[in-house]
Amino acid sequence: MDLHEYQGKELLNSFGVRxxxxxxxxxxxxxxxxxxxLTExxxxxxxxxxxxxxxxxRGKGGGVKLAKNLDEVKTIAGQIIGMDLVTPQTSADGKRVHQVLVTEDVYYPGDSEPEEYYMSVLLNRGNGRNMIMYSTEGGMDIETVAEETPHLIFNEEIDPATGILPFQARKIAFNLxxxxxxxxxxxxxxxSLYKAYSExxxxxxxxxPVLKTSDDKIMAVDAKVSLDDNALxxxxxxAALRDLREENPIEVEAGEHGLNYVDLDGNVGCMVNGAGLAMATMDLIKQAGGEPANFLDVGGTADAARVEIAFELILRDPAVKAILINIFGGIVRCDRVAQxxxxxxxxxxxxxxxxxxxxQGTNADIAKELIDSSGLDVMSATEFQEAADKxxxxLS
Known part of the structure; x- marks a missing residue:
């Protein structure tokens, strides 16, 4: 679950992060x-x-602007609120802006020049440890830094048994x-940042960026925070901070019905039980010359009600030209799914x-017979390749 910048900053501040x-x-x-x-x-x-x-x-799309007086604050806020903001991370339609964050200006003059750094905390899936990624090149796209000047990106891995140690925090400050x-x-x-992430x-x-101000204070000027849904x-x-306006409405509705749904841009709707099988099914569709229109895991209780809801969600996408239902009957019986x-x-x-x-699986033969004798315009398959061929x- 993603948080807005202002929510992420409030979370950081609660752990002592400036x-x-x-x-x-x-x-x-x-x-x-x-x-x-703020002025007061x-x-x-x-x-x-x-x-x-x-x-x-957001800045590239006109969603971050400096106001030098109250008249400009009013004008700029009025322009941004209600706009459809298009950024490199949105669709071509952009995202509707419902609110703005009015912040203090922290780039004030002083004894030294302000400096910007990049810093993130995330899981290194290769070894199961958290790591802090940081760079002296703050305020830039980290992907560009990684491509053009990879030697300016540093990583510090954290042992989960000890958490971040003092020498590691000092090492990061030294490398910056x-x-x-x-x-x-x-x-x-x-x-404090690592503690906030962990807890x-x-x-x-x-x-x-992380900013070093002109009077040598370190602070978070931005905050992108993603929470683990499984720990909410x-x-x-x-969890109460969730903003449903920022999420795909079909994905939200699917979640209310206990369905795991992710909207994609393809032409073949998928209905599968199990995340691993769903990923394999998406690969199957691509090999067959199609593109998956969604990831949809109906779980282990694919009864008529859940299947009907799944059908309805898939068919809301006008780009869908076919639907592939791929169920392995382990916990759930195939004949039950077929019915x-x-x-x-x-x-x-x-x-x-x-x-x-x-x-495929428990009572697969009975399920095939049910489908074939239903009189409906539904094609049945037993093998993976057979489904791909169909x-x-x-699509041809």
Whole structure:
């Protein structure tokens, strides 16, 4: 589950991570009130207005702008709120902006020049350890840095038995070229950041940039936070931060029915039980010359009701030209699934796209007989390759 920037910063601040202070606003008038409040509390004269959407690259799409007075705050906030923000991480249609974060200006003059760094905390799936990835090249796309100057990216792996150790925090500060007060503040920042990541059961913390201010303070100017969905039962306060407006409405509805659904851009709808089989089925579709339109795992209780809901979700996509149902009957009996397909088909009326059903496992022979004798325009298959051939046939 992704958080908005302002939510991520609040989470970081609760663990002692210094953040760029800000106030969220739902309209232009609230933005002006927020700017006035920040001026009273921090003395800042300029403010940064940031669109709050679940996508990176907001500045490139016009979603992050500097306001030098209250009139500009109102104008800019009015322009950003309600816009469809297109960034490198959104579709061509963009994402509707419902709120902005009004923040203090932290690039103030002082004894030294501000410096920007990149820092993220994530799981290294290769060895099962968390790691801190960091670079002196903050404020840039980390992918570009990795491609053009990979020697400027550092990794620090954390032993889960000990957590981050003091020497590791010092090593990070040293590799970033810091000294004096900034060095000490960075070690504190890194330690608190890792604690926030670990204790919130997050899957990703990304801060780009981490800023060293002109008076040697270290703070998070941005915050991209992704929480582990499987651990949200331990963090009901964080689960309550979910913004359904930022998520695909079909995926949200599928989740309400206990279905694992991910919307894709292809032309063959998939209905499968089990994540591993679903991935293999998507590969099968590509080998047959098609493109998967979705990832859909109906789980181990694929009865008529769940199958009907799955059908409905798949058929909402006008790009779907065929549906492949691929079920392995281990926990669930194949004949039960077959009857569910038949009942759902009849309940929904005329389904205009071809349907291929491949059932294997417990009572697969009975299931095939049910499908073949149903009188419905449904093609049955027993083997994986047979299902692939029929997908290829209906697409050609």
């Amino acid at each position: 953040i760029q202070r800000g106030i969220v606003a739902q309209n232009a008038d609230e933005a002006v009130a927020a700017a006035k409040k 509390d921090t003395g800042t004269g300029w403010h940064v207005i940031k669109a709050q959407v679940h996508a990176g690259g 070229g810091l000294s004096g007060a900034a060095f000490k503040d960075m070690t504190k920042f890194v330690t 919130s059961d997050s899957s990703l913390f990304e801060i780009n 039962f331990r963090h009901k306060d964080l 569910g397909v038949i009942d759902a088909y009849k309940n929904m009326g005329n389904i205009e796209v071809p349907i291929i059903v491949r059932l 997908v290829q046939e209906v």
